[in-house]
Structure formats: C-alpha cells, structure tokens
Amino acid sequence: MGLLSEGSPLNWEETKKLSDHVRKHGVIQFINLYKRLRDRQGDVLKWGDEVEYMLIKFDDDSKTAKLSLRAMEILKILNEKENEDPKNVKSLWRPEYGAYMIEGTPGKPYGGLLAHFNVVEANMRYRRQEATKLLQPNEVLMSLTVFPRVGAPEFTDPPAYPAFNTGASKSLFFPDEAIYPGHPRFKTLTRNIRERRGEKVAINIPIYRDKSVPLLFKEDLIDKGDDGSSSKASKDNHIYMDAMGFGMGCCCLQLTFQACNIQEARTLYDQLTPLCPIMLALTAASPFYRGYISDVDCRWSVISSSVDCRTQEERGLKPLKENKFRISKSRYDSIDSYLSKQGERYNDVPVTYDDEIYKQLLDNDIDHLLAQHIAHLFIRDSVSLFSEKVHQDDLKDTDHFENIQSTNWQTMRFKPPPPNSSIGWRVEFRPCEVQITDFENAAIVCFTVLLTRVILSYKLNLLIPISKVDQNMVKAQKRDAVKVEKFWFRRDITSDIKSDDAQSEYTEFTINEIINGKDGIFPGLVPLVNSYLANMDVDADTHCTIQRYIKLIQKRASGELLTTAAWLRKEVTSHPEYK
Amino acid sequence: MLSHNLLVNTGNILSLSEARQKASQNSTDELIETLKIILNDNQNKGDGTIVINGKEDTSLQDVDRKDLKITVKVFISSPDVHSLKEALDQTFKTLNTNVIESLVIAYKSDEEPENMLSSLKKIWSAVEEYIKVDKLSSVGLSDINTNIFIELFQWADIKPNIVQINLTTCCAVPPALQEFTKENDIQLLTHSDSYEILPQEMLEGIFGSTAHLRWLIRYQIHLKCRGILSSKGYLLYINKSSFKI
Numbered sequence: 001m002g003l004l005s006e007g008s009p010l011n012w013e014e015t016k017k018l019s020d021h022v023r024k025h026g027v028i029q030f031i032n033l034y035k036r037l038r039d040r041q042g043d044v045l046k047w048g049d050e051v052e053y054m055l056i057k058f059d060d061d062s063k064t065a066k067l068s069l070r071a072m073e074i075l076k077i078l079n080e081k082e083n084e085d086p087k088n089v090k091s092l093w094r095p096e097y098g099a100y101m102i103e104g105t106p107g108k109p110y111g112g113l114l115a116h117f118n119v120v121e122a123n124m125r126y127r128r129q130e131a132t133k134l135l136q137p138n139e140v141l142m143s144l145t146v147f148p149r150v151g152a153p154e155f156t157d158p159p160a161y162p163a164f165n166t167g168a169s170k171s172l173f174f175p176d177e178a179i180y181p182g183h184p185r186f187k188t189l190t191r192n193i194r195e196r197r198g199e200k201v202a203i204n205i206p207i208y209r210d211k212s213v214p215l216l217f218k219e220d221l222i223d224k225g226d227d228g229s230s231s232k233a234s235k236d237n238h239i240y241m242d243a244m245g246f247g248m249g250c251c252c253l254q255l256t257f258q259a260c261n262i263q264e265a266r267t268l269y270d271q272l273t274p275l276c277p278i279m280l281a282l283t284a285a286s287p288f289y290r291g292y293i294s295d296v297d298c299r300w301s302v303i304s305s306s307v308d309c310r311t312q313e314e315r316g317l318k319p320l321k322e323n324k325f326r327i328s329k330s331r332y333d334s335i336d337s338y339l340s341k342q343g344e345r346y347n348d349v350p351v352t353y354d355d356e357i358y359k360q361l362l363d364n365d366i367d368h369l370l371a372q373h374i375a376h377l378f379i380r381d382s383v384s385l386f387s388e389k390v391h392q393d394d395l396k397d398t399d400h401f402e403n404i405q406s407t408n409w410q411t412m413r414f415k416p417p418p419p420n421s422s423i424g425w426r427v428e429f430r431p432c433e434v435q436i437t438d439f440e441n442a443a444i445v446c447f448t449v450l451l452t453r454v455i456l457s458y459k460l461n462l463l464i465p466i467s468k469v470d471q472n473m474v475k476a477q478k479r480d481a482v483k484v485e486k487f488w489f490r491r492d493i494t495s496d497i498k499s500d501d502a503q504s505e506y507t508e509f510t511i512n513e514i515i516n517g518k519d520g521i522f523p524g525l526v527p528l529v530n531s532y533l534a535n536m537d538v539d540a541d542t543h544c545t546i547q548r549y550i551k552l553i554q555k556r557a558s559g560e561l562l563t564t565a566a567w568l569r570k571e572v573t574s575h576p577e578y579k
Numbered sequence: 580m581l582s583h584n585l586l587v588n589t590g591n592i593l594s595l596s597e598a599r600q601k602a603s604q605n606s607t608d609e610l611i612e613t614l615k616i617i618l619n620d621n622q623n624k625g626d627g628t629i630v631i632n633g634k635e636d637t638s639l640q641d642v643d644r645k646d647l648k649i650t651v652k653v654f655i656s657s658p659d660v661h662s663l664k665e666a667l668d669q670t671f672k673t674l675n676t677n678v679i680e681s682l683v684i685a686y687k688s689d690e691e692p693e694n695m696l697s698s699l700k701k702i703w704s705a706v707e708e709y710i711k712v713d714k715l716s717s718v719g720l721s722d723i724n725t726n727i728f729i730e731l732f733q734w735a736d737i738k739p740n741i742v743q744i745n746l747t748t749c750c751a752v753p754p755a756l757q758e759f760t761k762e763n764d765i766q767l768l769t770h771s772d773s774y775e776i777l778p779q780e781m782l783e784g785i786f787g788s789t790a791h792l793r794w795l796i797r798y799q800i801h802l803k804c805r806g807i808l809s810s811k812g813y814l815l816y817i818n819k820s821s822f823k824i
Contacts, residue, residue, distance in 0.1 A: 045807075532808065541765060
C-alpha cells in the first residue's frame, strides 16, 4: 500500500506542522532524482503482479465465515525465507491494511520473453499454496475483493467490537483490531486522515433494490452508538460506512511495468489511462458491504471515499480560509492529467496544483506536463510521518517525495527509479479488482501486459479527453456495467490522424466492442493482441496458455461469462435463505 | 520468350495504418492488402528486373543491432536451391545484416513423402552452408509431417532446431512431434499462415496472368528484451513472361 518506513509515527498535529517541510524537501528530492535519472536509457521490460488475499475462518457448526485476524502471525513465517535468502525466493510477502490481509508478489520480476506468460499462473498457485500451508483448520486464503460481511456485527475472528469513541477510525462498524497491527503506518494513516478531514470519512453506496428491501432503507445509527455525526453523514437508501478499513481493507490486483526510458514510461502511463475504467468494469468483483447487497459492482468509489482526507473547505462546502485549494477528488481516484506530448491536448480538466512548486519545477528544467503532475500530487499533505525520517539528505534520500507520491493512490502511478538501484522508470496499473481464482488473475495480468506490448509495437493511440475517462470511471462501477453501459473510447486507435475537433475522435462503444471488435468499425483489443502474437514466434505451450486467458477476457466482455460481481450477486440472490 | 523479373519490398508494414486497422486479418489478406497499397504508389512498367519499394524502414535507425532479433520465414514451392539462396541473399541485403537469428522454411509441395524428403534434403544442404558461416543461428521448418521431420533431423549434419505448426491446431500437437521436439531440444513454435500464403489466382489478380512467384519471404524484427515488434515486411520475387505459360 505504499512506503513502509519503520519508526515512531507522529500524530496529526505534529505531522501537520511538518507538512510544508515534507513538501519542500519532497520536491527538492524529486528535482535531484530527475536530474540524475532523466536520461537513463535502455532498460528492458520487467514486470510483476501483486495479488492481495484475505484470511477467512469458517465455522461449520454455526455456519459462519469471519475474517481471521492472523495476517501478522502468518506474515512473520512467510517472510522468514526472504530474510534468509532474498535473492532466491519464489514469492515476496507484504502486509496490507487489514489485519486479515496479505499481499504476495513473485520473487523476481518477469521479463520480456513471451514464455514468461506461462509461469504467471503457476507462481500465483505457488503463492496460494505457500500461504495456505500456514493456515489453521477451517481457515481459507481467498482472493476476494471485498469480504461480504465486512462491518457487519462480529465479522472478525477473534470477535472485536468497534471503539466508536476512542479508536483510530471511531467507526460504528469497523473495529481497530481489524487494522494491521504489525506496522504503525496503518493506524496512523487512519487517524490522520480522519483528523485532517475534521470528521469521520463517509461512504454511501446505493443499496440494491428488490422486494426484500424496504421502500425506505434507513438505519438507526444512534442505536449503534452514534453521537449524531454518522446519522448526519449517512444517506437514505444507501449502505453507510464510516472507516478507512471499508476501502483499504479491500483486495486488489496490481501490475507494474518497467519502461525502457522516461519517455516510454510517460507514453504507457497515458495510453493505459483510458483502459483503467474498461479493466475495472471487466474485473468488477465487489457487490457486497456490511452484509448488504449494493447497487454497484466495484470497490473504487468506496476506497476513494474511505481515504478522503479533504476538509469541508477543500470539498467546497465552506469558503476557503484555513486551506489553500478547492480539490475536486479524493487522494484515491483516477488520474487528472496525461504526461506525454501526445496526451497534452486531451488534458481538458483543470488541474489543481501548487503554483510555487510548479514554478520551482519549471525553473529546474522540468517540462510543463511533468511539472504539473508533480505539483498536483503535492497539493496533498503528508498523512503519515515518522520522527526518524523528518531530516534527510535531499541529494540521496527520496522518502519525502515517496511520502506524498505513495499516498496519492490513483488509477495509474508514474514511478521514478528508486535511489541506488538497477530499476528503471516504471508505471503501475492499479484499477483491477482481484478475482477468485489464480486462472482469472493470470488472465487479466497477461492480457494487460500483452496490451502494453501491442500499444508499443503498433504505436496505438487510445487517448480520449481526461473528462471522458472520468465519466467512464463512474459508468464502470455501475451494476452490470459490462453488459449495460457504453463507454467513451477512441474511434480510430490504429492511425494517428488528428482532427481539428477532438470530439469526433471518440465515440461510445460497449465493452464487448472494445475488447472483441465491431465489424468494419473498430478492430478490437483482442484481435490486435492476436495479430501481435502471430508476429512473435510464440512457442506452442505459451500460445495455448495465452489463448485460454484471451478466451476468458472475450467471454467476460461479451457477457457469455458473468463478471465476478454478477456471479456473486446471483449466488446470494438465488439462495433459498436470501432475505 | 520475353520475360522480366520483379522484386517487391514492402518495407515496414507496421507503419501502414490501413493494415493495422484490420487486425484480425490473416497473413494472406494482410499481404494482398499491403501489395495493393504499395503498387498503387509505384506505377513502374518496363523490362528487366524492376524493384518496387514500399515505405522506407526508419524504425531501427537508433537501435543497437545486438538488441534486435531478426526472424525470417521463407515460402518456396520448388526444391530449386538457387531460388532459396537468392531469397536469403536478398534478405541479408535488404535488411542490411550479416546474420539472421531465426529462419523458418515453408516448403509447399504436393510430392510423395519420399520425394518430399529428398527435396528437403537438397534445401537443407543449402541452409547448412549458411549456418556454417554463422549467417543463420536457428533454423527450422514449418508444417512438416512428423516422420519426415524426424528423418531429416537424423540425416542432417547440422540439426534443425525449430518446428513451426499452425496455431489453429496447436492445442492438439501431434504427440510424436511433441515428444521428439522435447527430447531433442527443438523449439515448437506456432504460426497462423495459411497453407498457401499467396495463391496463384490472387497473384495473377495483382500482377497479371503471366506472373509466377519464385519466392516470398517475410521478416520480423523484434526488440529482444522488450517484447516489442518493431518492423515487419515482405519481399517477393516474381517472374513475368510476356506470354502466358
């Protein structure tokens, strides 16, 4: 989930005082690293996936399933191998927000050979087995995006109860015990985000309506200990949630690619941006919260609200007095601007950024697009700071830059090379929801990596205005979006012909048309991938593996196969005991 | 009988967006489409060898040769070693390279198995000459009967190390072939070319009724460690006689 510095966390009052200090030095650190690394060339393709899992404990007698809060115990053992021999492990394990969550990645990144697609699923299976071996009887490791009963009474094992007056979240539903206790970052973030915001976070997701749901769905929150603030923040006919854990306690599937240089990284960052909502809709896997069925299929807006640290002033509810900016999005949201020259004309949403920082970056030879991006990330305050890390050597360290960068949780992340390493400029693809099986996750991962190769080989142009990507993000989360919604997409992705009016460059397509093509009108991403594969001398084994993955993507897109969210809904609503 | 020869070099067809747009087309459709586009721009007529060049390939100007992998597939339908050599030499010249990392030979013939094997032996002997002087690294054959391949393999001085099969059948690889390739460390690769990449009637449709295809090669240039296809093109050598043969 970001930078895990060891040490003593500072509280919000102390962190707030150091906000400008972190920003000031973070920008200098970026300028220094940029000067050092801007001309770095010739890095090869390396890439890796990150899968998050939850531990679930079943009780067959009482017929219950609960989140098992043993991640710390299990991680301790999982990390032993890495500590002994970090270079030769097949998997790496990291903590995540939930005390029931673990994150696994391959021990080494994959490379540019197509044969690597043949080991992705096997490595995912290895990770699942490795962690499963450490479980107790009745415990199961699941790659579920959201636990259906998260925030329902006694959803954890051992049971824990929300401390709505004193906890880090002050939640009525999500106890602090469900936050990963092994690293101070998680509770600190929780507390600081809430304190910075000036109130608890508020997440309202429309409830799914059918005959089992009363015409007016309204909960009595006072009964649960509310001091009145939750009742005010909750909306009728919505599932109300009030803690960071509802969002950051979700699991997702992420991918990181190394580019050959900074230019290619900027191109990939931009070209993958219009794919974020499409891949989000295709991987939709989170229809339930607090034991209720919601009317959305994806986690995105839940996480976005769950870490929304903006004050009322910043959200535009009050005139600006204490704060500097009106900010239109949470720090967890889709990106606000493209980074490549080709993308510049599609930056149609005004980007809020810090003028002084922007000017400072320009003065140091950083171009407008990158300067705007960094100055935009730096409108945020640090929400997690450790006393040992306050004073740094700006020529060598990058912690302050990383502090702000790694708490801007956006659909895409543009990542500079870490200090003193052989790693190059990278791009992280972050929208996908995690799927239940390793096969599905491998399919999504391989398809996305293949798309990046097709984009670079055929010099595809997928760009549409940022405002249209934002609209697509909203559509992508709707119930059954794959089947029902139409998405803005570039009309002609294979030629670079620009028209004077950007409007005629894009149109609306269904996901099926985008993935599988529309006869005579749009080639489709899968046919393009297949055309690329035909040109790559793929070995027979790898080819067959990839074709199975591509079939899954095609069938999900056409609606022949249900999305994970649709399947989960069906399982619950068709259950004889559903009420 | 008057005749003249025609060499067509399509150049990097990845820069033809018309071709990219129809992503799902097979290699025959791609080739025909490409030829139409290129011939449209070149209205040369005359005697002797005519060279028709497509778009100049600029994609590799700043790339180090060691980062590239050139793969070539040569389509021939006669065991005439001269055409094969001509095709290879022209390819080295066109691509401005001394070495081709991977060559696959697609030999189309209606011969009986015994004749087929002896034809392939002739072809293979020519190929071995190139391998001996390090002009070719990996070489193999496409769509070949398993028994014939095994016989050729056992006979050959320098062994083939690639077998290419059509991908539509790839998930049902003949078990004998699978086993043999595994035991002998031979790469089993897939392709999606039709049996006859440029059928005679289509050739005539483009180049006239007296056209005869001597050889055809397709090259692909990959940026090795990045999984990127940076160039792809065809070279065709066509003989046209003034009278229909």
